[in-house]
Amino acid sequence: MAAVPAPAREGGGTRSGSAAVRRRHTLAAWMFALPFMVLFLVFMAGPVLASLTMSFTDLTSRDLRDPLAVNLVGLENYTKLLSDERFLRSAFNTAYFVVVGIPLTMGLALAVAVALNSGIDRFRTFFRVGFYTPVVTSIVAVAVVWRFLLQPDSGLLNTVLGWVGIDGPNWLQSTTWAMPSLIAMAAWRNLGTLMVIFLAGLQTIPRDLHEQAMVDGAGAWRRFRSITLPLLRPTLLFGAVLTGVGYLQFFEEPFVMTKGGPLDHTLSTAFFTYNQFGFGNYSYAAAASYLLFLAIVVLTLVQFRLLRSRT
């Protein structure tokens, strides 16, 4: 919030007063956090530690009844992964997906949110619900329609391209075009969630700031850049992290549309991991998951740096 002076939280007052205030805050804060901490320690921290430990062993599904009777192999799973051709391919695919997909989805969602917020006056609910439907539509229906769209000979896209004289490729079976097709599909699908989040964030921007700027003669785009974007930073950060976490683990699109093909060009790391779990290579899959985790951490740190609130 640009208008607010920063050190409001310290509580002000004398030195001794602020120490007491801090203590009071600490007690209150941990009380507030208590339910979360209990649930977190039991249901999240425990399994995470267990699976992390698992990634340093050679545990497979055949060892599940007697999980302690496994060998500790240190970083062997990790080094094996880094020389596994399929894993490296999946890492590249995932990076491709994320680098293109996140800006695309966020850009589109922001445009839609702004348009619904201030660009139009009527039918807002109708549009909002409409843009959110892909998020809740069954993946079966999504797959059928998108496949119909992307069919090589009779599909909608190639038919339309044919009208302007372009001979469209076999989208989902082409090693060049399969990934872009899936990125488009993912953007289409996840737009709704981001739109909802951005709409919530747009609500917190006071209308009179815009009005003031309009009085000063600022145009729509200028107002968007100087008022909306900066104030929307916390929301944008949240949206970016959410999308980043989700996209780094993208799975459903290749699983349903291409099964990772053609020739592993749409194999994502999450899909690779899913396969490994399916084969029973639990420790190997756990190691792959934690490598993915590292990637997510790095991306999130980058996003925090870029979109940090400058207050």
Add this chain to the structure above:
Amino acid sequence: MTARRTIGAMLLVAALALAGCGRDEGGGDGAAEQSSAIAEGPATGEITVWAMGTEGELLPKLATEFQKENPDATVKVTAVPWDGAHDKIATAIAGRQTPDVSLIGTTWMGEFAGGGGLDPVPADLLNAGDFFEGPWNTVVVDGTPYGVPWYTETRVLYYRKDLAAKAGVQAPTTWDELKTFAKALQETGGATHGIYLQPADPGTWQTLAPFVWQAGGNMVNDPANPTEYTFDTEQWREALEFQKTFYDDKLSQATPLQPGEIESKFAKGDLGSFFSGPWHVGLVKDQGVTDDQLGLAVMPRDQTGTSFVGGGNLAVFKDAKNRDGAWKFVQWLSRPEVQQRWYDTSKDLPAAKAAWEGGTLASDPNLEVFSQQLQDAKAPPAVATWEQVASIVDGEAEKVFKGASSAADATKAIQSQAASIGLGN
């Protein structure tokens, strides 16, 4: 400070826990597990059963008859979705929350048995010879049977009888005839493609495997007691090259078809023939294919006419609470007359040979083809790592069919990766 100390403490605890880890390398005397016989007399107590999909829905009907014969026993069937069933069973074994009996996919046996989650079949409970050889081999892991085949399926050639008649060809009986057959269906019969052979996507190996077996090859050296994978062989290369010619000659499309497309194109006459199991009879008829149009034939021969066999097995879990009752129920389900009644209820093909000797199973001409093919059908080896190796076969085969790799390179690649994965025992 406190944060660091807490993390330090957690790591210490973890380290201590790990110190107790270690695989018992010397353990396991290698001898086949013996299973004690079950008690005499009728079954008692509650028997919990998991069955997937339609089988789960329909089994309770059959179970009431079992309960009539065993009045002190109750059978509780829980239907489980196929989608996710493998995970559900694996986690149940991990958490020791298994039922007494479960339906288990034929390719899952190696993994679950290998982990010690399944109880070996008690001696003298059943006769291996009562079942078709292919299905029986899916329950034998490391020389011991860990389950009992329940229903089975095998792949045969579906073809448009009318288009074949138009083209003046008969169902193929050899590899060469398969090619000329597909060509004729296309050129004279009017189909866009004479045949469909799955070129990519998971499951590609199921189309390729019969060709390998027909050429005289196999995935392992000795299916009854496998010690190594055998992919780098002449037969594998022959099969890969044979299948590749269909794509090169444009007899089959080189991109995979979606579910629904096969029967749709077949009904329209765009697709002349394809290989599949018994469930496709209903699917093509739904699309309007009539009895005059539908032709079924056994696999063409090279050295043999072997086909792929799959289906479902019944297994009892190590952690079962009612072991005796469970095995008695399994035994009852394997009786020929019960298998016949099961066919009438569910249309699942029986795995017991004697069940085919009466009723619709003996008289229906379409079923005759399946019955014939079941005499010569194989399954992949019941080893724990098969699914992973199969996925490698899928990937390398796709490369060969698309021209991105040669058959020789592919088989070497499959063999080296399979060897490093091992058999999992």
Add this chain to the structure above:
Amino acid sequence: MAVDVRRGAPAPATTPAAAPAGAPAGPRRRRATWVYLVLAVGLVVMLAPFLWMVLGSFKPEAELQRVPPTWWPETPSLGNYRQLFDRLDFPRFFANSVLVAVAVTAGNLVFCSMVGYALAKLDFAGKRLLFGLVLAMLMVPGVVTFVPLFVLVSNLGLVNTYPGLILPFLVTPLGVFLMRQFISGLPDELIEAARIDGAGEWRIFSRVIVPLCGPALATLSILTFLSSWNNFLWPLVVAQSEDKYTLPVALALYSIGQNATRYGLLLAGSVVVILPVIALFVALQRYFVQGIATTGIK
């Protein structure tokens, strides 16, 4: 106190902006028309699969399997819906799904906003560690903790129980992160004013902060409800008997076979399954519209 300043034209009495807002009416309306047009096209693209799904639920199985797919049902029938309600013990599965989703959503609304408030507005020892833990948990791929979590839950004796279905999801890192981001954007002056008035922490939280969190709570409700409602793998594995199955599990059970899928039933089921989510979305619409009491600060 939350004045809705968004309805139509800006509130005429408050600012001298009334005049300029009225002036560029021509280009504004033209731009609005363009926006409507673009949005409408986008909407068609967005809604197509949903429409196909709804139309498809009225088609018989054979027509659904046809390629290329048809739009309008050639022989519309209620067969799929009849099958859905006859074969499945629908009320039971629906009730299970509702119970679990509502409990999870309620838990998240309460607990996530509590922790979110603490992280956003209170300065305390261990704050950075806590936030770091929350973010770290957010970033761990869910699939990796699945088996250990099940083993834990079964050791706690919670397999095949409602608590087993609910507890692991009762508070999510995502929810905490969302509330923290949103609350950190709220003005500190309101809290200061309340403190000066002598209000305790809980009072500040419940009387000052929560009422301002409408949009965030609405967003959190939808995200949490949706993810719990559609959750498939966990209920599949935790439920040992059919009476604990939730809708996605039941639907998969009856429509996905070993070798073939009953698409008619699957689509009909999918339509029925998303209706509550859409209803919730529409019901919470007005919270996205709720403005914030900025005038309270001046």
